[in-house]
Amino acid sequence: MVDFSQNAEAITSGANLSYWQLVRRRFVRNRYGMIGLVACVFILFTAVFAEFIAPYHPETKDRKTIYSPPQMIHIFAPDGGLTRPYVMGYAEEMDPVTYEITFVSDPNDVRELAFFVKGDPWTFLGIEFDRHLIGTTDGSFVHLIGTDSLGRDVFSRMLIGTRITMLMGLLVMGASCFIGTFVGVSSGYFGGTFDMIVQRVVEFVKSFPDLPLYLALVAILPRRAEPMTIFIMFACILVLLRWADLSRELRGKVISIRSMDYVRAAVAVGASDGRIIRRHIVPNTSSHIIVWATYQLPEVILLESFLSFLGVGVQAPMVSWGTMLNQVRDFQSLAAAPWLMAPVGMIVISVLAFNAFGDGLRDAMDPYSHD
Amino acid sequence: ADKMPEEKSLSGVQYELIGRDDLYTYKALPQYNQAPFLDALVAAGKLPPVNERLPKEPVVFKTGAMVDGLGEYGGVFRHVIGGRPEGFNWLAGQHQGWGGINMAVQECLVRQGPRWQIKSEEQSGPLPNLAKSWEWNSDMTELTMHLIEGAKWSDGDPFDTQDIAFWYNDNVEDTNVASRITAGGFGGGAKLEVIDDYTFKFIFPSAQSNTLIEGLAYIQGCPGPSHILKDKHPKYNSAASYDDYLNAMPSDNVPIPVMGAWVPVEHRPDEIVIMRRNPYYWKVDEAGNQLPYINEMHFKLTTWDDRTTQAVAGTGDFSNMENPGNFVEALKQSQDPSAPVSAKFGPRTLAWRIELNYAANMAASDYDKELRNLFRNLDFRKAMSHAIDRDAVGQALARGPFAYPYMGGFASGSPYYKASATFYTPFDQASAAEILAGLGLKDTDGNGVLNLPGTGDDLVIDMVYKAQRNDDRKQVDAVTSQLAEVGIRVLPKSVDETSFDPMRNSGDFTAILQRANFILPTRETCGNLPVSDICPAFHLTGAEGRDMLPFEAELADLVTKFNATDDAAAQAGYADRMQTILSENIYNVGLVQIPAALLVNKRVKNAHPGTPVFMYEWAEDSVIRERLWVPADQQISELLPNTVAEY
Amino acid sequence: MDFLVFFAKRVLVAIPLLIGISIVSFAIILAVPGDFVDTWIANTSAQTGKSYDELLPQAMIMRERLGLDQSMVMQYLSWLKNIVFAGDFGMSFEQNRPVVDVIGTRLPRTLLLAIMTLILGQTIGVLLGIYAATNQYRLGDNIATLVAFLGIVIPKFVVSLVILYLLAIVWHSPYIGAINSAEFILQDHWTWAKFVDFLKHVWPVLFVSVWAGQAYTTRMMRGNLLDVMNMQYIETARAKGLSRGKVLFKHAVPNALHPIIMNLGSRFDYMIKGEIEIAIVLGIPTLGPLILSSVGDRDMYVVSAIFMMVAVLLVIGNIFADILLALLDPRVRRATLSKS
Amino acid sequence: MTEPLLKIENVAVDFRTATGLVRAVRGVSYDVARGETLAVVGESGSGKSVTARAIMSMLADNAQVGPETKIWFQGQDISEYSEAQMLRLRGDRISMIFQEPLTSLNPIYKVGDQVAEIIQIHRPMPKQQALDEVVQLFREVQLPDPEARINQYPHEMSGGQRQRVMIAMALANKPDLLIADEPTTALDVTVQAEILSLLKALQKSHNMAVILITHDLTVVEKTSDKVVVMRYGEVVEHGTTKDIFSNPQHPYTKHLLASDPKGTPDPLDPDAAALMQATNMRVAFRISHGGFFSRQKTDIAAVNDISCAIRRGETLGIVGESGSGKTTLGMAMIKLLDANAGQIHFDGQRIDHLSRRDMRPLRPRIQVVFQDPFSSLNPRMIIRQIIEEGLIVNGIGASTAERQELVGRALDDVQMPRDAMNRFPHEFSGGQRQRLAIARALSLNPEFILLDEPTSALDLSIQAQIIDLLRDLRAKHDLSYMFISHDLKVVKALCHNVIVMQHGNVIETGPTSRVLEHPQTAYTQRLVDAAFNVISA
Numbered sequence A: 001m002v003d004f005s006q007n008a009e010a011i012t013s014g015a016n017l018s019y020w021q022l023v024r025r026r027f028v029r030n031r032y033g034m035i036g037l038v039a040c041v042f043i044l045f046t047a048v049f050a051e052f053i054a055p056y057h058p059e060t061k062d063r064k065t066i067y068s069p070p071q072m073i074h075i076f077a078p079d080g081g082l083t084r085p086y087v088m089g090y091a092e093e094m095d096p097v098t099y100e101i102t103f104v105s106d107p108n109d110v111r112e113l114a115f116f117v118k119g120d121p122w123t124f125l126g127i128e129f130d131r132h133l134i135g136t137t138d139g140s141f142v143h144l145i146g147t148d149s150l151g152r153d154v155f156s157r158m159l160i161g162t163r164i165t166m167l168m169g170l171l172v173m174g175a176s177c178f179i180g181t182f183v184g185v186s187s188g189y190f191g192g193t194f195d196m197i198v199q200r201v202v203e204f205v206k207s208f209p210d211l212p213l214y215l216a217l218v219a220i221l222p223r224r225a226e227p228m229t230i231f232i233m234f235a236c237i238l239v240l241l242r243w244a245d246l247s248r249e250l251r252g253k254v255i256s257i258r259s260m261d262y263v264r265a266a267v268a269v270g271a272s273d274g275r276i277i278r279r280h281i282v283p284n285t286s287s288h289i290i291v292w293a294t295y296q297l298p299e300v301i302l303l304e305s306f307l308s309f310l311g312v313g314v315q316a317p318m319v320s321w322g323t324m325l326n327q328v329r330d331f332q333s334l335a336a337a338p339w340l341m342a343p344v345g346m347i348v349i350s351v352l353a354f355n356a357f358g359d360g361l362r363d364a365m366d367p368y369s370h371d
Numbered sequence B: 001a002d003k004m005p006e007e008k009s010l011s012g013v014q015y016e017l018i019g020r021d022d023l024y025t026y027k028a029l030p031q032y033n034q035a036p037f038l039d040a041l042v043a044a045g046k047l048p049p050v051n052e053r054l055p056k057e058p059v060v061f062k063t064g065a066m067v068d069g070l071g072e073y074g075g076v077f078r079h080v081i082g083g084r085p086e087g088f089n090w091l092a093g094q095h096q097g098w099g100g101i102n103m104a105v106q107e108c109l110v111r112q113g114p115r116w117q118i119k120s121e122e123q124s125g126p127l128p129n130l131a132k133s134w135e136w137n138s139d140m141t142e143l144t145m146h147l148i149e150g151a152k153w154s155d156g157d158p159f160d161t162q163d164i165a166f167w168y169n170d171n172v173e174d175t176n177v178a179s180r181i182t183a184g185g186f187g188g189g190a191k192l193e194v195i196d197d198y199t200f201k202f203i204f205p206s207a208q209s210n211t212l213i214e215g216l217a218y219i220q221g222c223p224g225p226s227h228i229l230k231d232k233h234p235k236y237n238s239a240a241s242y243d244d245y246l247n248a249m250p251s252d253n254v255p256i257p258v259m260g261a262w263v264p265v266e267h268r269p270d271e272i273v274i275m276r277r278n279p280y281y282w283k284v285d286e287a288g289n290q291l292p293y294i295n296e297m298h299f300k301l302t303t304w305d306d307r308t309t310q311a312v313a314g315t316g317d318f319s320n321m322e323n324p325g326n327f328v329e330a331l332k333q334s335q336d337p338s339a340p341v342s343a344k345f346g347p348r349t350l351a352w353r354i355e356l357n358y359a360a361n362m363a364a365s366d367y368d369k370e371l372r373n374l375f376r377n378l379d380f381r382k383a384m385s386h387a388i389d390r391d392a393v394g395q396a397l398a399r400g401p402f403a404y405p406y407m408g409g410f411a412s413g414s415p416y417y418k419a420s421a422t423f424y425t426p427f428d429q430a431s432a433a434e435i436l437a438g439l440g441l442k443d444t445d446g447n448g449v450l451n452l453p454g455t456g457d458d459l460v461i462d463m464v465y466k467a468q469r470n471d472d473r474k475q476v477d478a479v480t481s482q483l484a485e486v487g488i489r490v491l492p493k494s495v496d497e498t499s500f501d502p503m504r505n506s507g508d509f510t511a512i513l514q515r516a517n518f519i520l521p522t523r524e525t526c527g528n529l530p531v532s533d534i535c536p537a538f539h540l541t542g543a544e545g546r547d548m549l550p551f552e553a554e555l556a557d558l559v560t561k562f563n564a565t566d567d568a569a570a571q572a573g574y575a576d577r578m579q580t581i582l583s584e585n586i587y588n589v590g591l592v593q594i595p596a597a598l599l600v601n602k603r604v605k606n607a608h609p610g611t612p613v614f615m616y617e618w619a620e621d622s623v624i625r626e627r628l629w630v631p632a633d634q635q636i637s638e639l640l641p642n643t644v645a646e647y
Numbered sequence C: 001m002d003f004l005v006f007f008a009k010r011v012l013v014a015i016p017l018l019i020g021i022s023i024v025s026f027a028i029i030l031a032v033p034g035d036f037v038d039t040w041i042a043n044t045s046a047q048t049g050k051s052y053d054e055l056l057p058q059a060m061i062m063r064e065r066l067g068l069d070q071s072m073v074m075q076y077l078s079w080l081k082n083i084v085f086a087g088d089f090g091m092s093f094e095q096n097r098p099v100v101d102v103i104g105t106r107l108p109r110t111l112l113l114a115i116m117t118l119i120l121g122q123t124i125g126v127l128l129g130i131y132a133a134t135n136q137y138r139l140g141d142n143i144a145t146l147v148a149f150l151g152i153v154i155p156k157f158v159v160s161l162v163i164l165y166l167l168a169i170v171w172h173s174p175y176i177g178a179i180n181s182a183e184f185i186l187q188d189h190w191t192w193a194k195f196v197d198f199l200k201h202v203w204p205v206l207f208v209s210v211w212a213g214q215a216y217t218t219r220m221m222r223g224n225l226l227d228v229m230n231m232q233y234i235e236t237a238r239a240k241g242l243s244r245g246k247v248l249f250k251h252a253v254p255n256a257l258h259p260i261i262m263n264l265g266s267r268f269d270y271m272i273k274g275e276i277e278i279a280i281v282l283g284i285p286t287l288g289p290l291i292l293s294s295v296g297d298r299d300m301y302v303v304s305a306i307f308m309m310v311a312v313l314l315v316i317g318n319i320f321a322d323i324l325l326a327l328l329d330p331r332v333r334r335a336t337l338s339k340s
Numbered sequence D: 001m002t003e004p005l006l007k008i009e010n011v012a013v014d015f016r017t018a019t020g021l022v023r024a025v026r027g028v029s030y031d032v033a034r035g036e037t038l039a040v041v042g043e044s045g046s047g048k049s050v051t052a053r054a055i056m057s058m059l060a061d062n063a064q065v066g067p068e069t070k071i072w073f074q075g076q077d078i079s080e081y082s083e084a085q086m087l088r089l090r091g092d093r094i095s096m097i098f099q100e101p102l103t104s105l106n107p108i109y110k111v112g113d114q115v116a117e118i119i120q121i122h123r124p125m126p127k128q129q130a131l132d133e134v135v136q137l138f139r140e141v142q143l144p145d146p147e148a149r150i151n152q153y154p155h156e157m158s159g160g161q162r163q164r165v166m167i168a169m170a171l172a173n174k175p176d177l178l179i180a181d182e183p184t185t186a187l188d189v190t191v192q193a194e195i196l197s198l199l200k201a202l203q204k205s206h207n208m209a210v211i212l213i214t215h216d217l218t219v220v221e222k223t224s225d226k227v228v229v230m231r232y233g234e235v236v237e238h239g240t241t242k243d244i245f246s247n248p249q250h251p252y253t254k255h256l257l258a259s260d261p262k263g264t265p266d267p268l269d270p271d272a273a274a275l276m277q278a279t280n281m282r283v284a285f286r287i288s289h290g291g292f293f294s295r296q297k298t299d300i301a302a303v304n305d306i307s308c309a310i311r312r313g314e315t316l317g318i319v320g321e322s323g324s325g326k327t328t329l330g331m332a333m334i335k336l337l338d339a340n341a342g343q344i345h346f347d348g349q350r351i352d353h354l355s356r357r358d359m360r361p362l363r364p365r366i367q368v369v370f371q372d373p374f375s376s377l378n379p380r381m382i383i384r385q386i387i388e389e390g391l392i393v394n395g396i397g398a399s400t401a402e403r404q405e406l407v408g409r410a411l412d413d414v415q416m417p418r419d420a421m422n423r424f425p426h427e428f429s430g431g432q433r434q435r436l437a438i439a440r441a442l443s444l445n446p447e448f449i450l451l452d453e454p455t456s457a458l459d460l461s462i463q464a465q466i467i468d469l470l471r472d473l474r475a476k477h478d479l480s481y482m483f484i485s486h487d488l489k490v491v492k493a494l495c496h497n498v499i500v501m502q503h504g505n506v507i508e509t510g511p512t513s514r515v516l517e518h519p520q521t522a523y524t525q526r527l528v529d530a531a532f533n534v535i536s537a
């Protein structure tokens, strides 16, 4: 008797979408989120294929150019015509009184750039390659972001540092996010003694004397511990110390959510606690979790660099942005070689990228947001 | 053998070394002057007139040795230090704040710092100070010393052999007191005999050498105010415990009586120590002006890094700049006419090296044993030395001409260093590779790292360094990277400074990269030469004794000979031989050496160019602060003007 | 009454926490090779050129005097005993002064700085967050996000070093290091001039730590505010005819403050641990550098005391946050108090 | 007649959603004059609320108002007004009571302050004076104990009480136009009657115009001057109340008017066994009040020693004034709320001591439709997920496709289009959400359903269908219901037995016909009177 096929709603697209398809669709329409995603993918790609993109091996030393500034890419020949891109080598001049060294581009030392050049060998999945994305035609050095204290190419090191930094960042972020969510949500949801204990543990972890711990670890570690082992251990420690904040914050939220009618409705259909947590509680805290997680990334990256500042953390020959930044500890590097701070740029870019991605995700998952 | 490359000095200024008596002498002058504000105090009866305060024959600093000549009274000298006063009872081993307070309050029997300026022919031991002169008996078992007569503590109490007796008998010889000279430690247990108010004698159980007197210089031979401390010593005061005695002059209980040029009058923990001129100071200039010239001295209590920063900024007046990373900036600063500070480079005295552990018989594992045996092989050390590009290391440390290759042994700024006595192993990767191959080290598993012939493991050297030291870290980086190119893998291991020493002293390491200040054969001997079972730490004696390297016995022997003689020329000969052995055998794999620079504010006069940051003593002593002065128009205002310590 | 019970309960619960923290910090320090006497040996031999073997006898005496030759358990117990029965937290080996004094001189200024940082940072963070949320995806949002993130992204020691470089080398500022110029140090009470001088010394710390501290708040605020703005009661407020600003500040913002306040509570430890890097680089004598140096020097009573203080601050912070939340939100008030 | 106070023309509103454009309202025009009541009736989801919001210019962010839309208020075209200009009207000249009263109050402020705020914005005055006015308002809207109420927080009030606060707020400034979107859904009939007469009185004294959106045709008939009937986003008919009721033109209007709940429940099998049985139930809430430092606690017995039983196939109605403990009783019986005392038996099995986990197998057999459908739908799930959840956890439907079909069927049952599956709860109208909640309960084929005001937001035609549906299901599957409602007509049409509650106690119980036709207590009498006589004389 009522004909509801001609309901007032003119649905232009009637496809049956799952929730995640919906989220994806909304995400794709979000410009910032997409830019963030593309940038993240790009960064991760860089991390994976760093050796190919980087012109040199991170330990390759250009003995003649220590602390040499970035080389500009020129596309105009000295006489004005357009040529294939090239850089110029530097001639050094030393002030006889202050011993300050200045670098002047040497027009006689032109180094032409090329793609897919042969260079330092690198291996990927056990196969050895020797092509690099960029390099010079004659094999002379090109340092797009200058060199460091040993004449190593900052650009290459930075790219390769992406790997360790991202690994550390994502690992610690992911794991502590997982633990924090798990513990926080369950303690808020179940309450009672469990909650009490968890809260005390959280308090303990939060006020844990972390600084002596870091120093202690280094001293206690076996002498010939591999940098990789140390790295993993530090990642674990960071995870153990970081989840607490999230779990405390989530707990509060969960307590208010668990008394919502929709949770009771889920109980009423017979959903198990696990399901209620996964399907109802966690998604409704996702906005918080995402913000927290995107905030963790820079935190971890910086903590890693602070640890390197203390002399613990990532050890040579592993390269990370943190260890690179650590070279900037005296006025020499600050004033005479500011390009050593280039990893800051990378940190900024990657953090903004992950953040834009996080925001986009948050908005796509927010039922109230549109477009 | 290869010749050392030519070394370029950085101090730039040429100065002449002088004779001992050209620096200062003891004599009475016809008339004495004092800082003008003291006149009022004298007039008010708070102080006796200046000639009554001065000793009979004060120390007279020669104008000829002062670069800027006689000074003007007044002003403030601002130190910035990382140290903190622990207490003022230095007799019981307390320090008053490293970085200049110690040396300002403690005056010692003899003085080492200014020795750097003395011609080598006249280098016959330390300079006189509280002890005006001394002589040995013929068989070198008795040392008689004569104190300056009529000198007074800053509270007016006379300084005499009572203070010496209290220092020696009740502190050095009292095992309950952690004095800087341990009981029985001076000349194998010398006995003190007081002869009169100003004369005393040490009687030794066995014959001694003149070098022993160096042990009476700063921090060891510095008497304290017995008229204050005696009452608090358990021996004289049954109510007191040794703990009470240790804290008899707590750090915030100022002023205290000192013999030094300034008296601490204000201590704000963690903020500042303020010192005012000592009106009883016993040194004058040739015009009879009582020293010091400067009225007030500040010690801002912050951090060591801050010391250089503030000196560069001009808010501190003095710093031993040892961080090469700041050299160029500091130099640029000092060239700028408006800049507040001038940087004076001394000789190269800061040297870095790798210490390899030779104690193969103490190795914990087969691997360690094989590694240490490898280290004991001169060829291996040669290969390592060839593999290191010292120029690159130096440039990494500080861009510019600061660094000079270091081959082990004495730093080039040492008076005992001779380039001709030094063996040089130039950077030569080909030879390094060849030698390594000759040792049977081959990369058998193709991972780019050589394998040990015995255990077959990768050749991995774990190298300990101090985490906090930026310079050390840069060099570890460089060495790691360079050695990797010849197939030696270095695993850097950073350790904080406090863990570092126990680790080193117990020989629990494979290799260490650190800075070593080897300048005098008599100073830090243990860290450098095989003089005892626990010296040096990189070659300890194990349960099965010490398996000496072939040249180590001769080194030990040379040390003994050096100490036994007073003959400057003979000593130089022994030192040359040591240098040759050390560098030829690459006892330590030297890296680079650089000068340190003394940063002194430009308004401060009489800071002698070329003053080494560290040689016979740290620069705070070598620069002779009592004769520094500031022209009146550049003086900054005093916080406690017109006052002296009141007791 | 409830309130007192609540308070007492929270304080009681904190006691085991404090004991736990003290045990852990003790254990960690003792687990690391080297003790204070090793520091002393290193310092002394660096300053005087005396060798390890020469200093050994003195070191023995010292260990005995400081009780460092006793077992860890004994050391811990006697330390605990002194705290409980005499309120004595031990001596700082390094400065030879009671720990209470050592911390006492630095605590007030640290707290002053920390509270200024906290208030400034949180206020700026909240405002920026509000701005970002109300300008979602517009230029303003992006700029706010960028500013917020630059603050946490650039390592604090790098920013501090840059500032120090400018101060020392470019500007020759007379206000480097310390918290007051020498002429004000002797002045025991605060005056306006002294405060201004204080600010001139510490602004870099404030600047860097505020900048770094606001980011999280900004992001949280933005996210939460966006959530709250969808609530029905915001509509009601609009329907009342309230202006946009009023709707925002009176109705939306207070409801979005929950996580910020929660976070504020757990940030109290930041008061002590927060500006370590900055203060170290800039040479500002707050508790931060003291932690690092005393950990480095194995000045263990200082370390333990500081870490216990961190724990106390956290407990206080959480109580503070709970109270603040309860004041703000009647629902929480009921939950908080009825739990007790 | 004079110039109308409000006149809208060609109102058109679209919503952009992830799945496409929803055209909610098209070409709606109506007007209302001072002192007049315009009733807007129509199918749930027909755009009544959206149109009202469009007048306030308070549509959701994803709404687009068509360019042809014209809205005149007091002769001014307010569709062109800036936000600042609208601010002056809102809450002062035009007030609106939103459909969802439960979430419309700011949880952190006292209700008194929230009402005082609206007074102070538009008529600056000291706080105390405003509060005095609030007390007066609260008294007018029949809130008991108004002096104490102003210091309560929203969460301390029942739904009906909150709704009255909202009404007080809307009336605070004596607006020229009051838009009341289902203002009495959470009120029991007696209070409803008083509120409606209050509105009438105010209308007289202030010459206020009222747009009343409601499903209750009795109310429409008794209170309104003109009626607009909407369906599918369009106006299908409008005219004076008398005309429409006596002579409806449009088939939908006819259908609507004919949909008044009718009939009586099918007779109950006298031998049916008791399915759900509660004995001596007692639920008390601990209420704390007073300041932060001086708390006091009192226990309120929301359900006080109540016993009841529902036999298989029986529909038990529960009526009673707002706050009398109906919801609490129901929730406690199905163990979504912990009772302080009492025994519960379900299908012969004692369940009151079962743990959450042990209850789980029973859950699909016992279903519930919450009183507030909005908050019972997870805002982050699309409808399909919400309805599917019960299927998944109970292993009903093997594949996604199969489950999707089941969900679709459940939607069909409640007259919702299948494409509703892909939308979020907030994108529906109140009545639609209520139907979604019912669909969720039905999808599990339960044996017992607790229906807490399941039809309060439904228009009569849909309501009739839902009632038919419930009856069908009962007939087919022998379903039992516990039916909580204010609407005695529906109760009469559906329930075999009723319980009348007041203050947590049972006042009267018995077969529906007896209780409602021959009430034994004055309280019941009052309820019945009010229900069929919506406006007190």
Ligand SMILES: Nc1ncnc2c1ncn2[C@@H]1O[C@H](COP(=O)(O)OP(=O)(O)OP(=O)(O)O)[C@@H](O)[C@H]1O
Residues within 6 Å of the ligand: A008, A009, D015, D016, D017, D022, D024, D043, D044, D045, D046, D047, D048, D049, D050, D051, D060, D062, D099, D426, D427, D428, D429, D430, D431, D432, D457, D459
């Ligand atoms: N924010 C929104 N997004 C998408 N669609 C919406 C939104 N708000 C309302 N709608 C749709 O607009 C239509 C009209 O809704 P409206 O709330 O006006 O209905 P109503 O007539 O008030 O119904 P009821 O009587 O059930 O409250 C409905 O079909 C609803 O689904």
Ligand SMILES: Nc1ncnc2c1ncn2[C@@H]1O[C@H](COP(=O)(O)OP(=O)(O)OP(=O)(O)O)[C@@H](O)[C@H]1O
Residues within 6 Å of the ligand: D156, D157, D158, D159, D160, D161, D186, D285, D286, D287, D300, D302, D320, D321, D322, D323, D324, D325, D326, D327, D328, D329, D371
């Ligand atoms: N969680 C709670 N905390 C405190 N009191 C509550 C709570 N829930 C309900 N109450 C109180 O219990 C009483 C009964 O509430 P209940 O919701 O059962 O009423 P109701 O009969 O369903 O009313 P309505 O018809 O308005 O929905 C009311 O006085 C209410 O204020």
Ligand SMILES: [Mg+2]
Residues within 6 Å of the ligand: D048, D049, D050, D099, D181, D429, D430, D431
């Ligand atoms: Mg509606």
Ligand SMILES: [Mg+2]
Residues within 6 Å of the ligand: D326, D327, D328, D371, D452
């Ligand atoms: Mg109810």
